[in-house]
Amino acid sequence: MLLGLTTASAATVCFGFGAVFQARGARSAPRADRVRAGLLAALVRSWQFILGTLLDIAGFALSIVALRTLPLFLAQAVTNSSLAVTAVAAVWLLGARLRRGDLAGILAVVAGLTLLALGSGQEGRDHADPSFHWALLATTAVMVLATVVLVRRQGDAAAAGLGLLAGVGFGVTSLAVRVLDASGPVSVLTDPAAYALAVGGLGGYLAYALALQRGTVTAATAAGTVTETFGPALVGVLALGDAARPGFEWCALTGFAVAVGGTFVLSRFGELEGESAELSARHRDAGAEPSVRPGSPDGSAMRR
Template structure:
């Protein structure tokens, strides 16, 4: 129950934080796209700072949840952040959910429930060796890099979706490495943690993920970026949990079918909610490449 509450609390903070960050990033100059100048501009915007604070709080709650629960359990819970983003967006836009919105809510909730009940994620497996650990990390990070490179040649809406997808992959990887760091702290204490590479990788991944997310928020409305971000993070996190953390899922034919159906329902629900008219439209005034910041 504690892990469940921590996971839902993390989702609430993340969803609210993403909406506030996107409202601010939509006002940043396009010349800052995919550069750290973007972050320097955004820190002058109070709503972005509030959104960042909520995101950090969500990540802290998620890290605590990962200390006591498996990645394969926590990640589907944090995917419900879109429900909280939708609630805030609906309040801001006064837009009713309608059948599309309620269908998205139902699919996301039922998908998370189906995956957890059918898969019964639990630890106890043998963590992977160094080779497999590096292989999984390399594949996820490599996919994020590839998606980012491809996005540079696309239209803004597709670019935002792919940048958010890359950020989601990195955040899922970050969650997996956070779980590893928690194990190090339990075994060797905080001082022992500093002798491993994972905490330093988490810092680099976190900064890269923030830059990608804010660039995606800057380029297009939230409905173009949040679905891919929300869908990619749990998939990458589950891959890391099973790939190198020793997380185990039920593997009977019936369980696998329900797990696949649950993940599919999560993805479809995320897409339906992310593209709902209640999501903020993003850019209000037109911005040229040389535009100045609007506060």
């Protein structure tokens, strides 16, 4: 468990600082009404944006180790608490100001993760029946279809719905990492979980970017955080045998709820990550008229 906690904590730091560096790099790029090659070149030339991207990649690699060695309810709670790191880093690097609610959220995350670590037992199985692997892939297909339908709507309700779908995609990615048969190249290529991992990750990223174009960052990030954390945790307990330490179930449950609640409070800091996501979405939709995201003074927006 020590290895898993160490890698999960390191991944959290990478994700938290990566969001801030990506935000700084993207903000330094020249603004344009339409996405041009010059904007992409400016991002590539920004060492801050590159560093943020590399930190995201490192965080994902570290999170794989955590997902394979920790109960999902612990791994997800730790890595999704990166918004607490983002909040602290934003104060240091972006001059952001923490409100009382932000401070309460950070303290809740720290206290909740401490209780959760104390109450967690050994991880369950790292394998599942073939039907489970196919179910993951089917879930991503439903998620993508629902995104196509919901993308026609606007407002915070649509943003929350798309954020929820993004959380489903990212949650499926976590489950796929846990059960993926990585015994060899052939096993990976023939495992439906490998394709669920890819579709869930890319589809979740797209759904989150679209959510940011339709409503506030808080609506999109909060919905995604809750879904991405609770979904895999519940599946891990019910289907993969994850469990708390005997007699410490109350400790693990309380810690999980407090940590997720703290992350929910800090969801406004998803704006730093959100700005990168919307840029990516605009790159894909080059030539389309830009939309102004509510809640952003200058209409800029950039996302994990």
